[in-house]
Amino acid sequence: MAVTIQEVARAANVSPxxxxxxxxxxxxxxxxxxxxxxxxxIARLGYRPNRAARQLRTGRIQMLGLVVPSVANPxxxxxxxxxxxxxxxxGFRVLLCNSERDPEREHEYLEELWADGVGSVVLxxxxxxxxHVxxxxxxxxxxVAFDRISQLGDPAxxxxxxxxxxxxxxxxxxxLLELGHRRLAFVSGKLQSVNRQERLTGFRSTVDRLGVPAVVWTDDGSGRGGDLDAAEVGRAAAYELLDSAEPPTAFFAVNDMCALGVCAGVRDAGLVVGTDVSVVGFDDIALADLAFPALTTIRQPLPEMAAAAVTYLVGSADSGAxxxxxxxxxxxxRASTAANGSGH
Structure with a gap:
């Protein structure tokens, strides 16, 4: 097999x-x-630079890097x-990496992408x-940092x-409030990302403004909370909260996979989603419309967001930096939400 640039780096005790x-x-x-x-x-291992490395002499190769948390989330x-x-x-192709929101793994991916001549990345x-970037x-x-607003201390x-x-x-x-619900719950895995924190902020500001009691349920430290575990987190939250003295009549989940898990937990409790308990998700994945009942959710303008990210990366050097x-x-x-008390 061909020797890789990573093998050369290890042999020389340097970075790729x-x-x-x-x-x-x-x-x-x-x-x-x-x-x-x-x-x-290089001489000892017989390394031969690949096409990407050769093209670095004259500029970037026609390739973009895309680093996502996990494609386990649709x-x-x-x-x-x-x-x-x-x-x-x-005229560009895309290399896909799954990072599980791990900064160390992201750094390793970016180092390998850069070493192979990929100079543009959606993170x-x-x-x-x-x-780390x-x-x-x-x-x-x-x-391009996707699904993230600028933060104090961001690099130029x-x-x-x-x-x-x-x-x-x-x-x-x-x-949910307009439907008459007054016992609401926000459900999420770990709140380590800016987008999740912003969703919690929006939820809290709305219930606080009206003085409505609400519960915030997040990962309990068991290790759940990543994109791989979103449905499991939602189901666990529904189990726990519906068994409380004053169970919520409505749930807002941090994303659609978490919301679908909440729906499963509601059904496991012998209740009916959209009748006894209302559930809202976030993202509008394809499964949201296929679920039964179909999931009420927040739709992101993904085609426009994807186009904006790529347009910046393949545009002129100063376009949008x-x-x-x-x-x-x-x-x-959709049908997963209804007026409070509609099932009684």
């Missing part, structure tokens, strides 16, 4: 980026002994398809701090593209 810099003449600030060590490893599978579709029309973890921005990588040159998550949560919560773009969500009312 350092090997890439040697291969492409970017060694002006490098210690002579480091360069010699890399060249010796939302990210749909977004990946949309990004790829837009990218292909511009979808929505973490509050993305200091700053070294790549300094080297010239173009990064970072572009953020997001839906208004707080507004979406306000729309969902207001819908450092900007924040926020798009408006939409409430989609």
């Amino acid at each position: 980026s350092t090997v890439s810099n040697v291969l492409n003449g970017r060694d002006g600030r490098m210690l002579p002994e480091t360069k010699l060590r890399v060249e010796a490893a 939302f990210w599978g749909t977004f990946a398809q949309l990004v790829e579709s837009v990218a292909l029309r511009s 979808c973890s929505s973490l509050p701090s993305i200091a 700053e070294p790549f921005l300094r080297q010239g990588m173009r990064i 040159g970072l572009t953020n593209i997001s839906v208004d998550n707080s507004l979406g949560a306000q729309l969902a919560t207001s819908h 450092g900007q924040s773009v926020m798009m408006r969500p939409e409430l989609v009312v």
